[in-house]
Amino acid sequence: MKPVESIEDFYREKLNWVPDSIHTEIGHFNVFKLAPFIGKEARPVPYSRRDYFKISLIVGNNKVHYADKVIEIKKKALLFASPQVPYNWEEIDKIQSGYFCVFTESFFHQFGNLRQYEIFQPTGTPIFELTDKQADEISAIYERMFDEINSGYTHKYDILRTLVFELLHIAMKMQPSSNFEKQEGNASQRITSIFLELLERQFPIDDTRQRLSLRSPSAFADQLAIHVNHLNRALKKTIEKSTSEIISERILQESKILLRHSTWNISEIAYALGFNEVTHFNKFFKQHTEITPTRFRNV
Structure with a gap:
């Protein structure tokens, strides 16, 4: 990139x-x-x-x-x-x-x-x-x-x-108010705000030596010092998505950016996104897009 x-x-x-x-x-x-x-x-x-x-x-x-x-x-x-x-x-x-x-x-x-x-x-x-x-x-x-x-x-x-x-x-x-804005000030919103900041702080990925350290709901819950179910309820209330859905969507978005606009190979991208095996990344990507990373890159 x-x-x-x-x-x-x-x-x-x-x-x-x-x-x-x-x-x-x-x-x-x-x-x-x-x-x-x-x-x-x-x-x-x-x-x-x-x-x-x-x-x-x-x-x-x-x-x-x-x-x-x-x-x-x-x-x-x-x-x-x-x-x-x-x-x-x-x-x-x-x-x-x-x-x-x-x-x-x-x-x-x-x-x-x-x-x-x-x-x-x-x-x-x-x-x-x-x-x-x-x-x-x-x-x-x-x-x-x-x-x-x-x-x-x-x-x-x-x-x-x-x-x-x-x-x-x-x-x-010009755009409709989000649920996030409507819930501003309550405990769920505060948890959501901190969670999103922790998630976004890991991006962008500009170097193959970078690696996501927070990838699972439990890892984020530990950082927030709350139970993983409490985190999930807060996100469901404010964003109407589960913790796993939000994490996966952000990782998927970054993977598309790297596939389209970097010269890194698939293994380097998989590693930077926190996947221990490139096969795990391929499965994740295909599950969410119905095509392989290689095909997405070449389309």
Whole structure:
């Protein structure tokens, strides 16, 4: 798999320079119009993970390959990309225009955990088709970002954070509230939140020397210091899935990513995902997809 692209790589590749502010403790933020990048950004972009966040308004027909999904943007869309999930996108018709902003996690260090938002999680919805009215509203937010970043106002970065959160909440209002959100504040939700954090902390897998250490419901229950049945009831209540189902779905998702977008052999992938024998991985994969890993890779 392509190495993780850093924010420095982004600037070197796209702009041939790296801003001095990029390594400051307050983090980094910048905003761009997409037009100057068309021709660079519109060609198929290598499938990789980035170490920064990116929110893009894209006008034009293209496809986004995100985690193990492929989503077609027919007209206008808002795309959220995070360090947790690899992606690339390819042009179908000529991309006309758009905006994007990039920022590091440390830019929001004192203002909450960005990774808790569903749209930045591997199982979340990263792309939102927009009406013309919604696209105009979001374009206006990006124009405000340009006004603020070019101003001399002392607290302009506080305003820029607020505008990023505005984009987040506009998008989240477009999707139905999940059971997870409705249960917020109760004991089951807290257990679920910690479980998902423990699960997700093991990903992404970027090196063949990595190996999942938490793969079974009992292993997670031990980490949480609760009975495995208690954990299962909490997850059933909040997500309506069993512990085993959630673990298996996440391992399956990562296996598809590695099969599609890495050069690792099947044995290396099986080992990294915690399978002691490649035959066990083959059986697991076929059980959930009805095809073998090798066939999936070659389709």
